[in-house]
Amino acid sequence: MNRKINKVAVIGSGIMGSGIACHFANIGVEVLLLDIVPRELNEKEQKKGLTLEDKEVRNRIVNESLQNSLKSKPSPIYHKDFANRITTGNLEDDIAKVSKVDWIIEVVVERLDIKQQVFEKLEKHRTLGTLITSNTSGIPIKFMNEGRSEDFQKHFCGTHFFNPPRYLRLFEIIPGPDTSKEVLDFLNHYGKKFLGKKSVIAKDTPAFIGNRVGIFSIMSLFHMVKDMDMTIEEVDKLTGPVIGRQKSATFRTVDVVGLDTLVHVANGLYENVPEDEAHELFKLPDFIQKMMDNKWLGSKTGQGFYKKEKKKDGSSEIKSLDLDKMEFRDRKSAKFSVLEQTKTIDKLSDRYKVLIKDEGKAGKFYRKNFSALFAYASNRIPEITDELYKIDDAMQAGFGWEHGPFQVWDAIGVEKGIEMMKAEGYEPAAWVTEMVGAGITSFYSVKEGNTYYYEIPKKEHVKVLGQDSYIILDNIRESKAVFQNSGVVVEDLGDGILNLEFRSKMNSIGGDVLDGINKAIDLAEKEYRGLVVSNDGKNFSVGANIGMIFMMAVEQEYDELNMAIKYFQDTMMRMRYSSIPTVSAPHNMALGGGCELSLHADKIVAHAETYIGLVEFGVGVIPGGGGSKEMTVRAADTYQKDDVELNRLRENFLTIGMAKVSTSAYEAYDTNILQKGKDIVVVNRDNQLTIARKHALLMAENGYTQPIKRNDIKVLGKQALGAFYVGTDQMNAGKYISDHDKKIANKLAYVMAGGDLSEASYVSEQYLLDLEREAFLSLCGERKTLERLQHMLQKGKPLRN
Numbered sequence: 001m002n003r004k005i006n007k008v009a010v011i012g013s014g015i016m017g018s019g020i021a022c023h024f025a026n027i028g029v030e031v032l033l034l035d036i037v038p039r040e041l042n043e044k045e046q047k048k049g050l051t052l053e054d055k056e057v058r059n060r061i062v063n064e065s066l067q068n069s070l071k072s073k074p075s076p077i078y079h080k081d082f083a084n085r086i087t088t089g090n091l092e093d094d095i096a097k098v099s100k101v102d103w104i105i106e107v108v109v110e111r112l113d114i115k116q117q118v119f120e121k122l123e124k125h126r127t128l129g130t131l132i133t134s135n136t137s138g139i140p141i142k143f144m145n146e147g148r149s150e151d152f153q154k155h156f157c158g159t160h161f162f163n164p165p166r167y168l169r170l171f172e173i174i175p176g177p178d179t180s181k182e183v184l185d186f187l188n189h190y191g192k193k194f195l196g197k198k199s200v201i202a203k204d205t206p207a208f209i210g211n212r213v214g215i216f217s218i219m220s221l222f223h224m225v226k227d228m229d230m231t232i233e234e235v236d237k238l239t240g241p242v243i244g245r246q247k248s249a250t251f252r253t254v255d256v257v258g259l260d261t262l263v264h265v266a267n268g269l270y271e272n273v274p275e276d277e278a279h280e281l282f283k284l285p286d287f288i289q290k291m292m293d294n295k296w297l298g299s300k301t302g303q304g305f306y307k308k309e310k311k312k313d314g315s316s317e318i319k320s321l322d323l324d325k326m327e328f329r330d331r332k333s334a335k336f337s338v339l340e341q342t343k344t345i346d347k348l349s350d351r352y353k354v355l356i357k358d359e360g361k362a363g364k365f366y367r368k369n370f371s372a373l374f375a376y377a378s379n380r381i382p383e384i385t386d387e388l389y390k391i392d393d394a395m396q397a398g399f400g401w402e403h404g405p406f407q408v409w410d411a412i413g414v415e416k417g418i419e420m421m422k423a424e425g426y427e428p429a430a431w432v433t434e435m436v437g438a439g440i441t442s443f444y445s446v447k448e449g450n451t452y453y454y455e456i457p458k459k460e461h462v463k464v465l466g467q468d469s470y471i472i473l474d475n476i477r478e479s480k481a482v483f484q485n486s487g488v489v490v491e492d493l494g495d496g497i498l499n500l501e502f503r504s505k506m507n508s509i510g511g512d513v514l515d516g517i518n519k520a521i522d523l524a525e526k527e528y529r530g531l532v533v534s535n536d537g538k539n540f541s542v543g544a545n546i547g548m549i550f551m552m553a554v555e556q557e558y559d560e561l562n563m564a565i566k567y568f569q570d571t572m573m574r575m576r577y578s579s580i581p582t583v584s585a586p587h588n589m590a591l592g593g594g595c596e597l598s599l600h601a602d603k604i605v606a607h608a609e610t611y612i613g614l615v616e617f618g619v620g621v622i623p624g625g626g627g628s629k630e631m632t633v634r635a636a637d638t639y640q641k642d643d644v645e646l647n648r649l650r651e652n653f654l655t656i657g658m659a660k661v662s663t664s665a666y667e668a669y670d671t672n673i674l675q676k677g678k679d680i681v682v683v684n685r686d687n688q689l690t691i692a693r694k695h696a697l698l699m700a701e702n703g704y705t706q707p708i709k710r711n712d713i714k715v716l717g718k719q720a721l722g723a724f725y726v727g728t729d730q731m732n733a734g735k736y737i738s739d740h741d742k743k744i745a746n747k748l749a750y751v752m753a754g755g756d757l758s759e760a761s762y763v764s765e766q767y768l769l770d771l772e773r774e775a776f777l778s779l780c781g782e783r784k785t786l787e788r789l790q791h792m793l794q795k796g797k798p799l800r801n
Contacts, residue, residue: 018069170398196683198397244402255298488516496529530696543592613661624776715754724749
């Protein structure tokens with residue numbers, strides 16, 4: 001069936017409902033958001049003389065909920081204008097409008113009786129064949145559609161989004177007893193392609209896949225922390241980025257999500273899985289029950305495991321909960337010698353072996369934690385899923401784990417993991433022992449660029465379904481590499497398209513990366529047809545590593561520094577003026593030099609979650625790799641369409657001067673980093689490289705011609721320079737910027753004005769690049785700039801240019 005989703009109805013406007021509505025609006029779908037009618041007036045409505053019949057009152061709950069969601073941070077919406085795609089209403093006046101939608105999503109309170117009442121009302125207005133799903137976190141789907149029509153049951157299932165829907169990628173699809181295969185296949189496809197999710201079809205078991213394993217993991221830690229006499233700081237230190245999990249780790253994440261939310265799921269599991277071997281772990285420890293009694297639920301109540309307090313001087317400090325005394329105290333430093341050893345191990349999968357070998361408290365913690373997790377995950381097959389990779393997918397997409405349980409186990413070694421588990425008093429599931437006994441020593445393998453997993457019934461590795469349309473760099477790096485150095489790997493993607501992958505620390509751009517870019521362009525121009533710049537790192541690039549620049553500036557080696565900056569500029573210009581099409585595919589942070597590289601590509605194929613901008617002002621310089629030049633060029637290219645030339649230039653000047661970073665790729669259109677009609681945004685991160693490759697190939701097949709270097713760029717000279725100087729004087733006089741900030745801004749003004757030319761003139765890109773480089777070099781010699789750089793080095797923060 002050629003089913004399309006043009007309009008959805010979301011029933012329930014709470015945090016999840018509004019978040020789901022916003023994410024559908026993010027991808028261009030029209031949304032009808034409905035909630036109940038208030039039963040009494042509030043004080044504000046009484047003062048205005050309103051009645052319960054006024055539309056303002058009847059839609060108050062839905063409108064307030066949506067507005068609160070839109071004001072929340074991080075934002076649930078890619079761009080503020082996308083909220084216009086959402087229409088609000090109530091379940092009495094507007095319920096008939098669900099007859100015009102393609103998908104009805106119920107997101108009301110987690111009570112079966114209320115959900116059934118809502119479904120009864122919806123069925124009276126629902127058009128036959130319309131999808132209808134429930135966003136439940138654990139209520140059995142088989143109970144929800146009792147008494148509904150055959151068509152309703154055929155098109156009904158659970159669709160569990162994780163909160164916040166924009167950011168967490170897990171999309172669990174839970175079939176009911178009568179859900180048609182067509183509906184499941186469609187939702188699985190739609191979740192991946194359009195919603196940008198990791199779609200996982202789960203069984204109708206308590207808490208499904210993600211929460212079943214995820215809540216076990218957290219509850220296991222809750223019990224372990226007391227058994228091992230650990231502080232919450234120690235647990236958060238050990239369960240954060242060092243093992244590929246969120247920076248908020250365990251206890252801070254619970255504070256953000258809300259302790260009550262976690263307890264609700266844990267209580268449900270305790271009641272509904274009496275045969276689970278870990279049943280008693282879902283029983284709340286005493287300290288959790290006391291926190292619930294005290295309403296210490298986390299961020300929503302102002303205190304949880306952590307609490308922000310005001311000091312006498314007006315500043316704030318974070319207090320931590322002492323789990324023995326149940327009192328808040330000063331935060332304690334958590335240090336473990338083994339973590340120092342892993343700092344030099346960039347590859348996450350290589351860290352696990354080091355961590356579990358530690359003889360101290362950290363090693364004991366990891367051995368206990370991983371052993372419990374491995375045993376529990378292996379025992380959940382086939383109860384919650386038949387395929388082990390779905391558990392890993394769920395933990396990655398729903399809980400932000402870089403590696404799921406079986407991936408961590410593979411990294412440690414399956415046999416080593418079993419040995420560790422037995423030493424800790426755990427046993428793997430029988431199928432794992434049988435697998436190893438048959439000589440199969442890993443859960444995953446890679447063949448011809450595809451990932452294979454161990455399928456238990458077949459007792460062999462089979463290909464993970466649905467990956468044929470994706471390019472997975474981890475799987476092709478070794479076999480498809482055509483060049484590599486310490487900073488990059490260049491892979492052959494097929495059809496004459498190369499991919500340049502940064503492999504430097506934090507994907508920063510240094511000399512080795514610049515060498516790699518030039519080599520990749522050389523190869524593409526001689527033997528291939530196009531070049532994509534993409535990687536699988538946590539961030540696309542934090543920018544140029546300017547630690548080296550700092551050292552050159554300190555040593556006053558300005559000739560060498562000038563050459564280094566010119567090499568960066570020249571490399572960016574090669575991206576622009578090569579004889580083959582170049583495509584940049586940024587994701588997450590693309591800052592400073594990473595942004596400049598993207599600005600010079602023929603096309604940007606950005607992931608929706610791209611935070612891109614020129615942030616050089618933060619370290620006391622201006623963009624020196626072509627960014628200042630490029631924003632000047634982009635302003636000039638609009639002059640012929642807009643008579644207010646100075647205003648257009650000022651917009652781009654402020655983009656740099658205020659170090660603006662978009663909070664989504666769509667916002668980057670507003671800052672002129674992305675250009676409408678040229679650059680595109682994709683929601684599915686897994687498919688980004690494939691789409692970027694297609695665009696590079698399309699440009700090549702359409703007869704790509706090397707661009708002609710520009711010498712027709714209009715600069716405004718003293719007209720712009722004078723206006724900018726007046727502006728920086730006023731900002732400085734008003735104490736909005738420091739003397740040093742004023743100096744940086746004036747240097748940028750000089751570049752973007754084209755110098756102090758007496759009248760508007762036409763110049764070349766190289767002219768602007770020379771001005772840019774001169775300004776950058778002069779700022780590198782400023783004491784304040786050196787102090788900022790030194791401070792960042794001492795703090796160990798990523799340096800960005």
